Amino acid sequence: MSIFPAPLRIPAFRAFWVARLATTIAQMAMVIVIGWQVYDISRSTMGIREAAFQLGLIGLVQFVPLFVLTPISGWAADRLDRRFIARAVILLEMLCALILFAATWGGFISIPILFGVAALLGVARAFAGPALGAMAPNLVPREILPNAIALSSTAWQTGAIAGPALGGILYDVTPHLPYALSSVLFGVSAMCLFLIPPLARTPLKPGSPWRQMIDGLAYVRRNRMVLGAITLDLFAVLLGGVTAMLPVYARDILQVGADGLGPLRAAPALGATMTAIFFSIRPLRTNVGAKMLAAVVVFGAATAIFGISTSYYLSIAMLALLGAADMFSVYIRQSLIQLHTPDEMRGRVSAASTLAISASNELGETRSGFSAALLGPVAATAIGGIAAMVVTITWAVIFPELRKAKSFEVTDPPPEEATVVSAGA
Template sequence: MPSPIDHPPPVHPLKIANFRAYWLSRFAGTIAISAQAIIIGWQVYGIARETMDIRESAFMLGMIGLVQFVPLFLLTPVVGLVADSVDRRWIVRGTTSLLVVNAAFLGILTWSGNLSLPFLFGAAVLIGIARAFSGPAYSALAPNLVPKESLPTAIAISSIAWQFGTVAGPSIGGLLYAIHPDVAYGVISALLALALGTMFLIGKVPQPAAQRDRHPLQRILDGFSYVRRNRLVLATITLDLFAVLLAGATALLPIYARDILHVGASGLGFLAAGMGIGAGTTAIWFSFRPMTSNVGVKMLAAVVIFGLGILTFGVATRVTDLLGITRLAVGGGVIQLDFVISLIALIVAGGADMVSVYVRTSLIQLHTPDTMRGRVSAVSQLTISASNELGEAESGLMASLLGPVGAVMFGGIGAIAITLLWARLFPELRRARTFDPPETIDIAPQHGVAQP
C-alpha cells in the first residue's frame, strides 16, 4: 500500500503565493468593473430621462451593453490567440491600466459636472476592449499557477472570485453612488489600482508551447472547432448564452428603482445587492462543500430556478397591485411589499446563477487542454458577454416594445424554456456526474508552481 509520502495531499491553491495574488487581483478588478457598470447605467438613464420618456431612455440604457459587446465580438478571434501566445500576466496588466485611467476620467467628469452621454458611451467602448483581452488571459492563467492535483479547487475558487465580484459589484456601486458619486468612482479607481498592483506580484510562469507549425488563422479556428466538437463544453457555454441573454433583468434595475418601485439610488443599491447576497452565500457554501456529484443535472435545475427568480422579480408589482396590498406594517414600521418581494426574488436568482457559473466554469476549464485554454476561454467569454452586454441591449429593446415589466417576464419564461430544450438536445449535460475530464485530455501539461 502506498504511503502518504508517496501520494501527498493536494496543496490548497491559497497557500501558493502566485495564486493568492491572482485571486485578489481578479476579485478586486471584477468588483470594480461590475460596480462601474451599474453606475454608468444609472447615469445614462438619468441623463436620458432629462429629454426622453421611459421607453426611449430604456433603449439608450440597452445601447450601453451593445457598445461594450461589439468590440468584444470583433476581437474574439484575436484575443484567444493572444492569450495562448503572449505572457498572460502582461495582457492583464495592460488592460487593467487602461481601466484605471478610464474610471478616473469618468470620476473627474462626474465631479466637474461635465458628464454627457458621448463620454459615457466612449468609456463603455474602452471597457469592452479591455475586457475582451483580459477575460481569456485571466481564465487561462489560473491553471498555470497551481499543480495539476490542485487544479479543480483552484478553478472553483477562481470562479467564486469572478462570479461573486460580478454579482456583488453592482450592489456596492449602487450603495456607494447613493452616498456620493465621487466616493463611488474613488473606490472603483482604488480597487482597479489594487488589481493592477497584485498582478505585478505574480512571478514568471511558463506559457504553453507555441504551435509554430500552424498558421495563426488555423490556430484561431482550432479553438472554435474544439468547442463545436466537445458537446459538453458546447452545451454549457450555449445554455448560459441563451438563458442570461433572455433573462438579463439587471440591466433594467435603474428603471425599476426610479420609475416602478420608486426607491431611488439607495433602493437600486439594495436591489443589486440581492444578486450579490444570493451569489455570495452560495459561493461561501461551495468553498466549504464543493459540488462532487450530478453536476450537470444541478446546473440545469439552477438555471430553471434562475428563470423563476427573474420572473418573480418581474411580476412583483403586478401581484401586489392585484392583491391590493402594497405595504405591510411590521413592528413599528411599514415595508413596501413589492420591493421586498423583488429583493427576495433577486437573492434567489443570484444564488442559482452562482451554481450555474460554478459548474459551467469548472467543466469548461477541466475539459480543455492547456494549449487551447486561451482560445476556448475567448469563445466562452464571447457567449458570456453576449448574454450580459448584448442581453442588456435585448432587455432595453424589449422594454421599449413591451415595457420594463413585460420585458422581464418574457426573459424569465424564456430562460426556463431554453433550459428544458437544452436538457433534451444535450443529454451530455444530464449525464455529467462529476467535473473529472476524460483521461485523454491533458489539462495541465505545465503549471509553473510558485512556492508559498
C-alpha cells in the same frame, strides 16, 4: 495546518484572487453609476421606454468591440504571456475610471462620454476574459481546480456585492467618488498581478495566427461538452438577464431611487457568493450535469417572479435566488469547460466563453432594453425568465452530454495538458 482552502495556500493564486476581487469591486462600482447616469440623463428629456432603450444601447456598445476582438484576444492569451495582457487591460480600465472621474467632477459628464467609455471597457473585457480565465488553471494543481474556480467566483461575487453598494453610497455623497474608488482599486489589482511569477504552460504549436484562431473555434465546435456548456449560458442569460432593467425598477416600478438600486444590484451577487463559498469548502461531486440544468431552470423561474413583483423585499429575495442559481450553474459549467480543455487551447476557449458571457450580458441588456421599449419592462422581464426555462429544457435534449455528466473526473485528460505549478510554489 493552514486554515485557508488549498488554492489560497499558493502565493501566486492569492495574488490572483486579490486582483480579481479589487477589479470586480472597481468594475461594479463603475457599472452601476454608468447605468444610473445614462438612465437619469435620458429621463430628463425622454419617457421610460425611450430611456430604457438607451440602457440597451449601452450594452450593445460594450459588446461590439468584444465580438470583433474575441478571435484576436483568445489567440493572444495562448501566444503571449497572460500576465502581461491582464496587467495592460487593468491599466486601461483604470484610465476609463479616471476619464469618468474627471467628467463627473468637472460637471461635463454626458451620454457621448458614457458611451465612449463603455466602448473602451468592451475592449478591455475582450482581452481580460481570456487572459484571466486561462491563467487560473496554471496557478493550481489540476485536482484542486474546481476549488480554485469556486474561490475565484467568490472573489468576483463578493466584489459584485460590495461594488454596487459602494458605488451607490458614494454617488449619493458626491457623484465623482465611485470613479475615484475604482481608479485606486484598479491600481491595487495591477500591483497584485505584478506579483505573479512566470507561469508553467504549454507553448502554442507552430502555425499562422489565423489558422490558430480558427483551430480554437473548431475545438469548441467539436467538443460537445464545452459547446453545450458555453451555449447554455449564452441563451439562458441572454433571455433571462435582468441587470439592465434594475434602474427602471428602482426608479419607476418599485420607486426606491438610487438608494434602493444598490441593494437590488447587490442581491444576485449575495446569493451567488454564499453558493460559491459553500462550493469552495464542499465541492460538488455527483450528478453535476443534471444539477446544473436544474439550477438554470430555477434561475429562469426567479427571473420571471422578479419581473412581476411590486414588493421591494420580494424582488430582492428573487434576485438573491437567481444569483445563487446562476452561481450553482457557473461553478459546474466552468469546471467542466476548464477540465475538458487542454492548456494550449484555454485562451481561445476562454475567449469563446467570454464572448458567450458578454453576449448573454451585454446583448442581454440590449435585448432587455429593446423588449422593454416594445412590451414594457415588466412583461419583457417576466417573458425572458420563462424563455430561459424553455431553453434549458431544450438544451437537456440537444446536448445529452450535459445531462449525463456525473462528476468532474476526466478519464482521459487531453494529452496537451500543461504541467501546473505545484502547491509548494
